[in-house]
Amino acid sequence: MKSAGLIAEPERLSQGQRMALLSLLTDDDPVIYRTVREKILSFGPEAVDWLRPHTLSREPALRRRAQEIVLHFERQTADNQFLAFCLKNGEEFDLERGAWLLARTQCPEINIEAYEALVGSFASDLRERLDFGAEAKQLLNRINEYLFKELGFTGNEENYYDSENSYLNRVVDRRTGNPINLCLLYILLARRLRLPITGIGLPGHFICRFQSTAAEFYIDVFQRGTFLSKADCVQYLLRGNHSVREQYLAPVSPRRVLLRICSNLHQIYDQLDSPDEATRVQRYVVALAK
Numbered sequence: 001m002k003s004a005g006l007i008a009e010p011e012r013l014s015q016g017q018r019m020a021l022l023s024l025l026t027d028d029d030p031v032i033y034r035t036v037r038e039k040i041l042s043f044g045p046e047a048v049d050w051l052r053p054h055t056l057s058r059e060p061a062l063r064r065r066a067q068e069i070v071l072h073f074e075r076q077t078a079d080n081q082f083l084a085f086c087l088k089n090g091e092e093f094d095l096e097r098g099a100w101l102l103a104r105t106q107c108p109e110i111n112i113e114a115y116e117a118l119v120g121s122f123a124s125d126l127r128e129r130l131d132f133g134a135e136a137k138q139l140l141n142r143i144n145e146y147l148f149k150e151l152g153f154t155g156n157e158e159n160y161y162d163s164e165n166s167y168l169n170r171v172v173d174r175r176t177g178n179p180i181n182l183c184l185l186y187i188l189l190a191r192r193l194r195l196p197i198t199g200i201g202l203p204g205h206f207i208c209r210f211q212s213t214a215a216e217f218y219i220d221v222f223q224r225g226t227f228l229s230k231a232d233c234v235q236y237l238l239r240g241n242h243s244v245r246e247q248y249l250a251p252v253s254p255r256r257v258l259l260r261i262c263s264n265l266h267q268i269y270d271q272l273d274s275p276d277e278a279t280r281v282q283r284y285v286v287a288l289a290k
Contacts, residue, residue, distance in 0.1 A: 018050050021036060021039065021040060022051075022054060022062065022066075024036040025037070025040070025061075025062060025065050025066070026059065026061040026062050026065065033065070037065070037069065040069055041069065041072065044073075045073045045076070045077065047069070047073070048070050048073050048074075051066050051069055051070050052066075052070055054066040055067045055070055071108065074108035074109070075105060075106075075108050077108065078101070078104040078105045078108040079105050079280065079283075081101055081104070082098075082101045082102055082104070082105050082284065083283060083284065083287050085097070085098055085101050086098075086258070086284060086287040086288050087287050087290070089255070090255070091253040091254070091255045091256070092253060092254060092255075093254050093255065094254070095184070095187070095188075095254035095257060095258070096116070096119075096188050096191075098254065098258050099168045099184060099258070099261075100112040100115060100116070100168065100169070102167065102168075102258065102261065102262070102284070103115075103167045103168050103169040103170070105280070105284075106163075106167050106170075107167070107169055107170075110169050115168075115169055115172060118172065119172070119185070119188055119189065119192070120192060122146075122147075122151070122189060123189050123192035123193055125146065126142075126143060126146055126189065126193060127193060129142060129146065130142055130143070130193070135215075136210055136212060136214065136215040136217075137215075137217070137227060139195075140210065140219065140225065140227075141225075143186075143189070143225070144224060144225030147185075147186070147189075147225070148224040148225060151175065152175045153175045153176065153177075153182065153185070154175065154176050154224065155176070155177070155178070155179065155182060155221075155222035155223065155224075156176040156177055156178060160178065161268050161271070162268075163265060163268050163269065163272070163277075165177045165178040165181060166178060166180075166181060166261055166264055166265045166268070167181075168181055168184060168185070171184075171185060172185070178222070178264070179205055179206040179207070179220075179221065179222040180199075180201075180206040180257065180260060180261055180264070181261065182221045182222055183199050183206050183207065183208050183221045183222075184199070184257065184261075185221075186208055186219070186221045187199055187208065190208075195210070196210060196211050196212050197209065197210050197219070198211070198251035198252070199251060199252045199257055200218060200233075200248075200249060200250070200251065200252065201248070201252040201256065201257075201260060202233065202236060202237070202248055202249075203237070203240060203242050203248065204240060205220075205222075205236070206222075206260070207219060207220050207221065207222075207228065207233075208221055209249075209251065216230070217229060217230075218230070218232070218233055230249065233248075233249055255288060258284075258288055259285065259288040259289060262281055262284040262285050262288060263285055265281045266278055266281045266282050266285055269281060
């Protein structure tokens with residue numbers, strides 16, 4: 001067992017003391033490991049500078065534990081950035097930016113610009129294939145064919161409550177997600193293509209609406225872009241014993257979209273008995289509900 005002797009205050013931490021901490025970090029004794037980890041965490045984000053090189057160490061234990069601590073700090077930074085975004089904006093904000101910032105709280109290493117470019121490439125492919133003079137349903141059928149057949153996006157019915165269904169980067173990576181995040185992707189494509197599509201938050205389900213001077217109908221993106229009428233949506237509400245309120249069929253603001261995503265995540269983490277994750281997401285819910 002290694003001794004825990006050379007732990008110092010942050011401003012006095014020498015190279016030798018850092019090396020001692022790193023050595024202790026690989027100790028097999030879980031009590032020593034937790035003590036050293038907490039001490040390193042107490043130095044704050046500055047510890048990342050001297051820990052990061054060891055995330056590539058050839059020693060598996062050091063590599064794994066250095067990566068875990070660096071990830072902790074990176075997620076903490078991403079957490080603060082997302083909370084600041086939620087608190088400083090009103091109902092109408094850049095929904096795409098908010099979705100990527102939320103994704104970064106789970107996967108801080110992601111390149112947001114690269115994901116934005118990927119979604120942009122989807123829209124560019126579609127722009128070349130679409131006849132913008134066609135009827136709305138014909139145009140949207142082409143989008144559905146591209147998104148669900150060519151790219152292979154689908155609703156995750158097998159693992160509906162997987163937390164990864166709620167992070168847009170993982171939805172794009174895995175080509176599957178829950179209703180609200182598949183709708184989010186659909187909306188981001190529509191925005192790039194300048195199509196009048198918005199999100200509609202039904203109780204227990206999320207869909208999209210296309211509305212122009214010539215047509216109005218709803219789109220169940222989770223069901224591969226199935227078209228619905230307003231009467232279909234009213235029947236859905238009645239079957240679920242919900243009152244028929246106009247607000248259920250009205251577009252949802254960007255803030256309410258993110259609030260619903262975070263509320264879903266909170267319930268998932270709570271059911272999975274992941275208290276740290278549930279507490280983290282609960283802070284987002286509180287910030288967005290203001």
